[in-house]
Amino acid sequence: MKGCVSVMYKIAVMGGGDTVIGFKALGLDTFPVSDANEARAVFAKITAPEENYAVIYLEERLSLEMANEISRFTNKVYPAIILIPGRDGSQGLSLTALQDAVIRAIGTDILG
């Protein structure tokens, strides 16, 4: 809004076309991408500070090839990059990321 001091943050969903289409109906900004290169370009665009995306849901499948880009934001307050399973179901990558964080923080895997 013009003249409004507080910033409105936005939520983005990135992934394959058929994964993101449902989120569009919920009123989120969706970015359908077809391959990793396109994903990288879009990702760079929407993580730019002036874009104000606070949460970016990213399809798991893409995250493998974008590990570098994602890790740049791990320690930033926003955007939060959250992996979601794509159409072909969860691959458990998010739980691996969770485990990594636990190991990094505590030094051992307490989840077993």
Place this chain on the structure above:
Amino acid sequence: MATKTVSPTRMELTRLKTRLVTATRGHKLLKDKRDELMRQFIEIVRRNRELRMRVDEGLSVANRALAVSSAIMSPDVLEQSLLYPRQRVEFDMTFRNVMSVNVPVYNFKTELEDDTSSIFPYGLAQTSGELDDALTALAAVFRDMLDLAQIEKTMQLLADEIERTRRRVNALEYVMIPEMQESIRYITMKLEENDRSTKVRLMKVKDMVLEAAGYGK
């Protein structure tokens, strides 16, 4: 242990002693901070796992329904029907301070464009019932997804802070404090040694003076 070269002076000794006191207190405080962070972190990890499983589950349900509906409907119609969302998401972010870590708190409101209660942005004539199911499932899981985002970010930030605090605690405990103690010991010994040698020298000089004055044995 190889000591750094410290000048064995009283001034240095006092300085080191004050620093040792500060370091010890800092170590204790940081240790407490680490423990508390750890406690909260573990709690958050538990909740994160729970939410993650719920979200994965919910999304796969929604995705299945969506897959079915896209099989029934032509892609064009599907895209058209979802093209213009009726729902808007008002999203706001504030921050909460957890043990000096700023973590985000998300507030969100969904707003319908008009006051019909349906979130479906399409007429029911041309679309299949499965699409309705898919959207209902998505809407249901979305709240969990936002909670998940908040929890996951909090977890990442806390993990980072714990790692840093842990390093600091270890550096103080195993490097800084022992090093200072060693230096203090070294200076004290050196000073005592100096004292003794001065004393001996004085005694010697006194003897020599006495001898020169003819009082010797």
